[in-house]
Amino acid sequence: MSTVFLTAALALLLTIVLGLAQVFRQAGRADSLLAAILFGTTGVAVVLLLGKALGIPGAVDVALVFASLAAVLGVAFVLRGWPPDDFPEDPRP
Amino acid sequence: MIPQLLDGTLVLVVVALAWRALNDRDLFRGVIEFIALGLLLAMAWLRLRAPDLALAEAAVGSGLTGALILSALVRMRRREQAAAGQPAGVATGPWAKDRAKNFSRVLLGALSVAMLGTLAWAALSLPAKARGLTAEALARLPDSGVTNPVTAVLLNFRAYDTLLEIGVLLLAIVGVWALRRGEWPAADLRERPLLLSLLRWVLPLLAVGAGYLLWIGASAPGGAFQGGALLAGALVLALLSGLGRRLLRRGRLVRTGLTIGVLVFGVAGAVALGWTGGLLQYPTGQAGAWILVIEAAALVSIGLTLGLLYLGGRPGEK
Structure with a gap:
């Protein structure tokens, strides 16, 4: 059973690698920002799978911390880090 | 495979x-x-x-x-x-046309390589199978008041190190506050209903998560630093959206929060010194409660410190 979990974790890790390759290749800033947020989601899944495969119950807490701080990072990115040159128009609704 | x-x-x-x-x-x-x-x-x-x-x-x-x-x-x-x-x-x-900068880069690189070499030599010269203190620490684990060996080492066996670590955090925020007044970036929540509805969910979750990590630290991975990071995340969110301004303007309250970790830890050390004769040597059988109180105070200080560092200076009164 743990092989299944490890294989799934590897597959998810490979999607992160693919996403990173895109970020490395001069993707736009908004693209890399979205990629980072999606890495967070994938990362939660990988951490949970690794914890299950290796029998580490504490992994659930690691995933919890990742998920909660991802919200903080997302808000910080949007409110503070959103690059102005990518969005010349008024960002307010 | x-x-x-x-x-x-x-x-x-x-x-x-x-x-x-x-x-x-x-x-x-x-x-x-x-x-x-x-x-x-x-x-x-x-x-x-x-x-x-x-x-x-x-x-x-x-x-x-x-x-x-x-x-x-x-x-x-x-x-x-x-x-x-x-x-x-x-x-x-990486290679700007500035000779002084390039020189300092080469110097830093050489120092890093020397450091790496020293560390590698130190690691390689260690006996391949060191006994370490693991066995002793694990043997005394029942006396430590907690069942998570990491917390036992950090808050009991080597509590002095942790006390100084919390002191370093306090020093860091004092240094940042001494340098400049922080900006207060804040979004207008009336213009961002989506953010407001997110905060309604995430802020309580972060607060509960911080308490959970603190509590679980006694028996599983967790503790004041991890919980404090979640608390700091909540504080960063509040700062970004302009919540809690009035509370943060009350300087004495904030300063008490920032120092309470070191204060409680120090007082606990002094009391333990008078009680048992050893610095931070908790009375037998009560170590768990002592650790919880110290960690709870440290949680508040760590969360406030890490969160307020986000301002990049002391909260200014205009």
Whole structure:
């Protein structure tokens, strides 16, 4: 059973690698920002799978911390880090 | 086969990411790569069966530091724009045409290599099978008041180190406050209903999560630093959206919160010294309660310190 979990974790890790390759290749800033947020989601899944495969119950807490701080990072990115040159128009609704 | 593939991929990606995060010409992308690096490092720690380190990396190393670096980048870019009136945020590249800078880079590189060599020599000269203090620490675990060996070492066997660590955090915020007055970036919540509805969910979750990590630290990976990071995340969210301004303007309250960790820890040490005759040697049978009280106070201080560092200066009164 743990092989299944490890294989799934590897597959998810490979999607992160693919996403990173895109970020490395001069993707736009908004693209890399979205990629980072999606890495967070994938990362939660990988951490949970690794914890299950290796029998580490504490992994659930690691995933919890990742998920909660991802919200903080997302808000910080949007409110503070959103690059102005990518969005010349008024960002307010 | 699968585990080896997983490990190999992790190692390659971590090294590549670390290199890119340091060398990316676009600093904004560098920040993103740094955050992704933290994520992958936490996975690597988990793979090495070190959930305590994975948790610390997830809480402090990736999320919170990422937000801090991002805020520093925004501030730097704004200052550069104000100074030169040209687009900023692009580094000068690894080999700028500045001789003094190149010299210092070479010097720093040489020092780093020397440091690495020393560390490698120190690691290689260790006996291959060291006994260490693991057996002694584990044997005394029942006396420590907690069942998580990491917490037992940090808060009981080597509590002095942790006391000084919390003192270092206090020093850090004192230093930042002494330098300048912080900006108070705040979004108008009336214009951002989506943010408000997110905060309604996330702020309580972060607060409960911090308490949970503190409590579970006695028996599983967790503790004041990890919980404090979640608390700091909540504080960063509040600062970004302009909540709790009035509370933060009450300087004495904030300063009490910042120092309470060191104060409680120090007083506990002094009381224990008078009671049992050893500094931070808790009375037999009560160690668990002492640790919980100390950690709860430390949680408040750590959360406030890490969160207020986000302002980049003391909360200014206009």
